[in-house]
Amino acid sequence: QKEVEQDPGPLSVPEGAIVSLNCTYSNSAFQYFMWYRQYSRKGPELLMYTYSSGNKEDGRFTAQVDKSSKYISLFIRDSQPSDSATYLCAMTTGGGNKLTFGTGTQLKVEL
Amino acid sequence: NAGVTQTPKFQVLKTGQSMTLQCAQDMNHEYMSWYRQDPGMGLRLIHYSVGAGITDQGEVPNGYNVSRSTTEDFPLRLLSAAPSQTSVYFCASVESGGLGNSPLHFGNGTRLTVT
Numbered sequence: 001q002k003e004v005e006q007d008p009g010p011l012s013v014p015e016g017a018i019v020s021l022n023c024t025y026s027n028s029a030f031q032y033f034m035w036y037r038q039y040s041r042k043g044p045e046l047l048m049y050t051y052s053s054g055n056k057e058d059g060r061f062t063a064q065v066d067k068s069s070k071y072i073s074l075f076i077r078d079s080q081p082s083d084s085a086t087y088l089c090a091m092t093t094g095g096g097n098k099l100t101f102g103t104g105t106q107l108k109v110e111l
Numbered sequence: 112n113a114g115v116t117q118t119p120k121f122q123v124l125k126t127g128q129s130m131t132l133q134c135a136q137d138m139n140h141e142y143m144s145w146y147r148q149d150p151g152m153g154l155r156l157i158h159y160s161v162g163a164g165i166t167d168q169g170e171v172p173n174g175y176n177v178s179r180s181t182t183e184d185f186p187l188r189l190l191s192a193a194p195s196q197t198s199v200y201f202c203a204s205v206e207s208g209g210l211g212n213s214p215l216h217f218g219n220g221t222r223l224t225v226t
Binding site for chain 2: 036046
């Protein structure tokens with residue numbers, strides 16, 4: 001079993017929809033949780049990060065961490081065609097030197 | 112400020128050939144790393160370095176060598192390429208101590224095919 005599990009999709013939604021992307025993990029030592037966005041033929045870029053449990057909001061994006069359930073989510077409100085990309089969750093322990101990624105979820109927002 | 116630069120962008124090798132994937136960053140980051148990305152497998156860590164002269168293995172190190180003689184450069188060497196090494200390779204860097212709460216800066220990848 002992988003340390004981080006993520007549904008690969010693809011996920012197709014109409015423009016304006018609310019998108020929910022999720023990851024589960026097994027290592028209770030993970031403290032830092034991130035979401036990266038990767039456009040086709042590009043390297044991933046950091047979208048959001050959170051420390052420990054709780055919510056964080058940035059514009060149309062909200063990241064949630066539930067450490068008791070070992071479950072993290074990324075919500076995208078009012079989705080746009082420009083949000084079409086692969087979204088990767090990533091996590092690490094405090095002071096760790098390794099970032100563990102999920103497999104990524106491919107999202108397509110259609111007009 | 113170029114960020115993380117990877118060369119070449121594309122490469123085709125025959126089984127058994129060797130090559131070096133280049134990675135350079137101009138942000139004075141201490142931490143540098145190499146990942147490979149395969150369908151259904153996500154990004155997997157090959158090797159990483161926390162500073163010049165210091166390297167360590169990641170999740171999938173077999174068949175790859177690295178060295179770190181300067182802060183800026185972190186080349187990845189394939190000594191004898193195998194078809195299983197066909198993948199997209201990403202180099203990434205982050206400032207010291209920042210892996211959890213600072214962006215990992217990625218290059219745009221090297222697409223390698225081994226026939």
